[in-house]
Amino acid sequence: MRQPEFPVRGSDTAHAFGWGLLVASALIAAISVGSRGLKDFDPALVSYAGASVFAAFGIGYRYSMWLRRPPTRMYWYRGWQLFMKPQHLLGNIMHLASIFWNNIFLQRFIEKRSRMRWTAHWFLAWGCLLAAAVTFPLSFGWVRFETARDNQEIYSAFMFGIPVGSFRLGTVVAELTFNILDIAAVMVLIGVFFAFWRRGRDRDARSVQQFSNDLMPLILLFAISITGLFLTASTHLMHGLHYVFLSQLHAITVIFTLLYLPFGKFFHIFQRPAQLGVDFYKKAGAEGEQAFCARCGEAYGSRMQMEDLKAVQAEIGIRYQMADGTHYQDVCPPCRRKNLALAQDGLWKAHGMDVRGMGKEL
């Protein structure tokens, strides 16, 4: 899809570049410190870490560009402002927990869009997050596993070099730990299956979906999951058959996805929490002063939002000031629609219905 024209200033790019570098540097520093000066860093995973650093740069860049847009900046600023209000902070944190549970963990709003979509998305999201929670700390050298010196049967886990627990081989915990990525892969595959099934059947999805934006991410996730599962199969069932080739293939799919992360559909993972901020904004708006329509006098939204919008509109060059000193933003949407029909009908009336048929051959 074409991006709508939006003024991107030169300084924005420089600014965003700076932020990208900052986020990438921060990640490098965190890897370095977290792996105790690379002591715990697994060189075999360096390509993953490298791709992650690039992704961090991209996300920093993109996030900064996004926040530079006046409407986004307005919400960002207002969201934090409302959230941090000292007298509301505690309540806000509680509320945040609740909307986080509903919107981010359970993703209830997606369920209402379509149950099939929700099923697919829930499996995809939590499969991916589960996998990420394991692989990133591993490839950054933040987490490592060692067999105990005195007992080959016992594994110890270290985070940032600090022992955080141990377990015996063959226990449930061990099985879970070693197979957690397989579980994640299966979840993702279930999600991918539902998503493709829906996208193949649904006339709505079929008409608006695009390969690069909607199908590509699913293909990437499928590729990661299936190659990951092949690795497990190779190790446990086929005595390491083609293991090297498979691990390279798997690495390629993961690295490609990491590089794609800031630029494609996956970026919504980072954008989505903004929904939480909007929730606070809407709550404050509903509790605060209302805006009343200049035409019908009915309340149609929060005064704060209308005033914020006027500021945003001024910044991006939307000029709704009317000649008589009123502002079009002060008219409610139903009145705008009525107004349009009255204006159009009025044109015909003003010119007389006689103009119908003028200059037409009968």
Next chain:
Amino acid sequence: MAKLPTDIPELVKQFGPTLHTVPPGGWVHTDKDEKLVKTHCCFCGQQCGIQLRVRENKVVGFEPWEDFPFNRGKLCPKGVKRYMQDEHPDRLKSPLERVEGEGFKPIGWDAAMDRVVSEIRRIQQKYGNDAFALLTGASLTNEKAYLMGKFARVALKTANIDYNGRLCMVSAGAASKKVFGIDRSANPWSDITKAQVILVAGANIAECAPITTDYLWQAREKGAKLIILDPRMTPIARNADLFIPVRSGGDIGVFNGMLHIMIERGWLDREFIAQHTTGFEAVMETVKKYTPEYSAKIAGVPPEMIVKAAELWGPAPTSFLLHARGIEHHSKGVENCIAAINLVVASGRIGREGCGYAMITGQGNGQGAREQGQKCDQLPGSRDISNPEHRKYIAGVWGVPEESIPQKGLSAIPLVEAIHDGRIKGLISICFNPAVSLPDGNYVREALGKLEFYVNIDFFLSETARYADIVLAGSLMEEDEGTTTNTEGRVIRHRQAVTPPEGARQDWAIINEIASRLGYADKFHSAPREIFEELRIASKGGVSDYSGMTWDAIERDYGMFWPCPEPGHPGTPRLYEGGKFGHPDGKAHFLPIEWRPSAEMPDEEYPIILTTGRVVSHFLSGTQTRRIGSLMEQYPQPRCEIHPRLAEKFGIAEGDFVKVESRRGEVVVRAQVVKTIRPDTVFVPYHWPLDRSANNLTIRAIDPVSNIPEFKICAVRVSKTDAPTDAIAQLEMEAGGIR
């Protein structure tokens, strides 16, 4: 029989109406495993083309059919949502038997048929053949309409068969027949778009024939002037060139007044009048006194409006007249129509491109269903049942002795009166809901309660079916096939989309079965395609001659216009070309019309005029549309439209509950205070039953010629009242409740 087998809330609980809101399978977004069936809407006389989306023998949606030339994909909201009558929870899927004190219980077809046939025999043996009557409908296909007429005359041998087209097209038909000699719209709709002035009399086109709106606009974009006569400013009247807010029943004032001015100013086609018409002298004589002032008094409008109308209509090179129930639903309905048609004939603008006249048919097969012989006075082919030649021909087609065909029977209102009087004891009805649709509703329901035996054939348990002893589960339009004839006289093909649900039967199969059990299996065994073949022959040589048509040709040509007298004939879209009219003398017959008062004029006791009509989201008695959720949402309960001046007089504000009373009954509805209605008139739409039925108020007066009831004017009084709290008011709005 007594009245209802149990109380109304209990019947509603068992059989609805309830709302259907979600298509089978849910609001899915898929077209997998789907077929599209090209057919037509089941509702009004426009019979718009539509494609039904069918999946697993279920109608799941619709798709516009843009190739069909009449509506080119256009549909009104009823057409869009018509598919929601399929897979309906209220659908009858078995014959029902009345159980006193309980309601109705399902019985088998065999047992139901045994009972029906033995009761027919019993009543006819005891009281005579004519004591068993048949009431049918104008939404039946041509094939079914034909079958009903034959069934009454051959199997029941009763004179008393009539149909609910009696509430619809009979005034227009009679007037057209009297003046032109043929009962059909004279022109195809495409001629509307070529007219330079269009007169619409008593037709709320935007709501009752919405597709015609575009035809009006096509003409207007080319400069046509639009004149509207209506007591209410309807949506098409809002920006018409001339809107005449005529008092209901005063239309003749406008028509005669216009003709008066046309004569005065010489806006006549003298040559045409001389060559192709008779009787103009008498008309001239009559309209002499209809000066603008005199006419204006009758019409209840300023005289300048009538002058302006004459100035628009009189000198125009081409013109088109459209009228509908607004001028037809009167005890002088035929006269109203003739007065309007006189304007057409005097101008000589008929029978050519862009020049003509049409009546807007109300019911689905309003045109066709009155041609196939289910009217009390007609035989197939629009033949006259009292004409010996006609009887002989039909007797030959049916293979019965001419004398076995009964003579003319009672039309709908007298027929119901005969039931009330006890002269008619048994009734079969199909496709008719008189408990809601006939005037003087309390009287009608009383009559239904007096029948000794009543069989109702329907797909839902209508308000009328509640009085039945046996209800036979019939079929929807899309569960059967056949033809209908639309408002233009275009015969079109309804295709079957799905089969009836198990336990329900196609209407023709039900009738064939009853006839067979009465001993006429040899004459009643055909399915619709064969019935059409018989109908073709029966119509041959008649006015509405279908004999050259085949279903294949109808499909191929998107419909065929009658008369089509021999195979290969292209049909006749435009009648009266070359000034050749349908009377034996080939001429159009002017008839002088004098205005006379309506049966009940407002007086001190009942000072307000009530007029009734339809709203766009409902159809007729509402049996179908009051069961479709989104149509009910659009217009959930009747409201009484009242002008603020009148409302103020009675202290009525928008949304107040008002009681509207006439000498015959009352309704309680909410007021809708609008400036768009005459301040001496109130309007209540009639689609709702029981205490919400506008027909509780209307008068049982009928036109002497057409026998159409006077739905469009009676005297009422209006007062503010409290919210009703009785059991009926508590029902859902689709069942007659109020909110």
Next chain:
Amino acid sequence: MSEAAFFIDHSRCIGCQSCLQACAECDTHRGVSMIHLETIQRSDSVQTAPQVCMHCEDPICARVCPADAIKKTPDGVVQSSLKPRCIGCSNCVVSCPFGVPKYRAEIDQMMKCDMCYDRSSVGKKPMCATVCPSGALTFTTMEDIQRTRSGIPINTWKFGNEVVKTRVYVMVPREVEQVNVDLVQISSTPTALQDDPYDVALMLEDAQ
């Protein structure tokens, strides 16, 4: 033959709601109607106002969207908000000069008229413009509209100082070049006309 376009003639509208009923049958939002149909003021007139998305060349809804969730397809159709991005803030709802986007609280997402993209993207007409009995909503070629209408189609609007160009056209009398939208006060039509042009009692005054 040029490409088909969407034309609105508000003055033709008869308020029958076919568009609303048919809109909910469109597969990109089946069961939910996206088109608007306002009754302007029933006590005074039967005038109604249909409104589809005008598909602006530079959509204001997209410009004020904080989530960057509103996109135009290459063929110029402004789509419903992208599901993964929309955060349900309603900026678009209250900024659109035509009052088009709808915020659906139950799914916390903005949806809007997308010209029945499942249909128009494969050469079919949008539902509303196919069924509309009055021709207030029409989807046809420019040639056809010029042949069949006395007015002209224009697509330039002015709201205050904001000039908006749209992909959807409106039918106006010949000499009009752009629609200047001023505030037309409720309960009356433009001030140039008589008070209460639709009051039947006033029309009849002479007769009494």
